[in-house]
Amino acid sequence: MKQLKVIIIGFVLFGLFGFSKKPLLTVKEEIPTDFYFVIEDGGNDYYNSQNNNFHRKYVKEEKVIKVKLTKDEKEKIYSLILKIKFFEMPTKFESTDKKNIVIRSPSFLQSILIKANGKNKLVSYNTGFTSNKNDEKAKPFLELYNKIWEVLYKKEQVKKMPKSDYFYE
Template sequence: MKYLFLLLILALLCCSNTQNKFDVPSRFYFKISDGANDSYNSQTALFKRRYSNGAKSYEISLNDAERRMIYNLYQEIHFQNFPKEFEIEWNDTDPVTVVIPSFDTSIEICENDSCNKVILNLIDLENPINDKEKALQYKRLYDKIWQIIINKEEYTDIPDSDCIYL
């Protein structure tokens, strides 16, 4: 009976530890940019939006659960092993789509003293590119981060950009 009780307690401890999956290091932060008007820096908690008369900054703080969601996905996809840039494979026989203007999105993630900045033009996901599977994982992380930011209450008060791209 003692052993059954100990086994039950051990099982409960293991289950409770998996809920938090990965603990977020205190020196984990990221910078994300849509390549056009919007960027966010989690270290400074500043969201920047470009307007025709200059850029303005707004404070948007992430809570622990949001930081953990981003960190878990970052760990799951092994972001630190991503290439610096996803490039079109021009020698491929598949047709290539080019859109102008186009914007290079970027995510830079730092954990402790190790940083990796990755650049991807999201239009290129339709093209033959190097490391397509990793590029799709990049987009998954990119979309998750922006989803979290856009759903923050502070974001709803930010005026839309008046910049127009032709």
């Protein structure tokens, strides 16, 4: 009888603590071997992860430095690409609301090109000709765009570069 109680208690405890809702092993989506991205701010900065080149324009020149992303940084960027369904986005985020257009100056064409699994996708957003409705639709794209720049601007090599001397009005 004691053995039966021990077995029952064992099953109860195992049932309570052994089957947690959180899986013990989470499977990450593997980054494809052909994965790379190109991001451009439409003004001074441009980055290509395929060759690790970060470009910054100045009035008299353009400087190029090598900025290599870590595996963890690439994984975070790639997981966000999958999360926001980048390959299902429109090519351009353009306002269809002709009555509520917001025109900003200066304006920039912010863009991201991504290659993965043999597919290329270029998505752009014009900061100068938009609307609140368009901004809401572009929110996932802008989240990815800002996250990539956040990662790049934290890199020591980029921090050491002088700011661009271009001025936009």
